[in-house]
Amino acid sequence: MSPRLVRLTFGGPDLESLTVEHPAASVRLLLPYPGTQELIVPSWNGNEFLLPDGRRPTIRTFTPRRVNPETFELELDIVIHGGGVASEWAQTAEPGDPAAISGPGRGYAIDRDAPAFFLGGDETAIPAISQILKALSADRPVQVHIEVAHPDARIALPDHPRLTAEWYDLPPHASSGDTLFAAVRAADLEPGVRVWVAGEAAAVQRIRRHLFEDRGLPRSRASVRGYWKHGRRGNGDDA
Numbered sequence: 001m002s003p004r005l006v007r008l009t010f011g012g013p014d015l016e017s018l019t020v021e022h023p024a025a026s027v028r029l030l031l032p033y034p035g036t037q038e039l040i041v042p043s044w045n046g047n048e049f050l051l052p053d054g055r056r057p058t059i060r061t062f063t064p065r066r067v068n069p070e071t072f073e074l075e076l077d078i079v080i081h082g083g084g085v086a087s088e089w090a091q092t093a094e095p096g097d098p099a100a101i102s103g104p105g106r107g108y109a110i111d112r113d114a115p116a117f118f119l120g121g122d123e124t125a126i127p128a129i130s131q132i133l134k135a136l137s138a139d140r141p142v143q144v145h146i147e148v149a150h151p152d153a154r155i156a157l158p159d160h161p162r163l164t165a166e167w168y169d170l171p172p173h174a175s176s177g178d179t180l181f182a183a184v185r186a187a188d189l190e191p192g193v194r195v196w197v198a199g200e201a202a203a204v205q206r207i208r209r210h211l212f213e214d215r216g217l218p219r220s221r222a223s224v225r226g227y228w229k230h231g232r233r234g235n236g237d238d239a
């Protein structure tokens with residue numbers, strides 16, 4: 001595993017009921033409030049989850065990379081970036097540390113009739129892209145474009161006989177998604193191609209506009225999601 005992507009295994013008997021049907025689904029990870037060790041389950045006030053003292057709980061969204069219903073285990077790959085609560089927790093987590101999982105959220109339903117696929121994203125999308133790749137038919141061409149802020153975030157992708165994979169190093173002062181956007185703009189998109197992209201919210205918004213407005217790609221052929229938002233805690237779509 002890469003030092004920028006930490007793989008953690010979560011266990012517990014309740015994971016028996018976690019069934020993930022499609023690739024690129026999501027789960028929500030509840031962590032102890034920063035600076036504490038105790039996991040307090042928040043309650044829903046009709047609008048948001050809150051801790052008993054009114055503070056917001058630490059809940060973040062991740063891709064359920066692998067679920068093993070026999071051992072009641074779930075694996076998450078968590079990106080190590082500067083200053084996030086989950087990112088910091090992942091770097092120092094020890095066996096037995098408490099955390100809770102809820103979900104799953106909807107994944108990506110692959111259109112089996114699609115002639116080709118384009119998958120793009122940043123580090124946070126690597127687990128989802130890997131899962132989609134594994135689920136794609138071997139006879140469909142698939143291009144993968146991944147932007148990494150640190151070269152050591154690169155990990156081996158699953159094999160696919162018709163895969164073309166490109167990795168892009170984000171230059172030090174560039175905005176997240178700049179090289180991904182350039183890759184989408186330069187891409188040769190086959191007629192009928194299905195597009196799946198996830199990354200920083202503003203970057204994927206540019207990508208959406210380019211695909212739908214400049215290229216006229218039908219919205220039904222694309223899934224483009226903000227996975228995090230620059231300068232804001234939580235994920236980009238607030239989903």
Ligand SMILES: Cc1cc2nc3c(=O)[nH]c(=O)nc-3n(C[C@H](O)[C@H](O)[C@H](O)COP(=O)(O)OP(=O)(O)OC[C@H]3O[C@@H](n4cnc5c(N)ncnc54)[C@H](O)[C@@H]3O)c2cc1C
Binds near residue numbers: 025085232
């Ligand atoms: C459906 C879905 C699936 C996801 N799957 C994964 C996954 O498998 N693995 C994964 O690591 N993330 C995944 N994410 C993204 C993850 O939820 C966010 O990156 C989240 O903000 C991380 O929480 P944090 O506590 O580390 O940082 P936060 O406390 O949320 O944010 C603190 C600061 O860090 C910045 N920040 C957050 N994420 C990043 C980043 N990746 N790079 C640089 N700066 C960042 C924020 O803009 C903010 O300024 C997914 C999101 C969604 C919606």
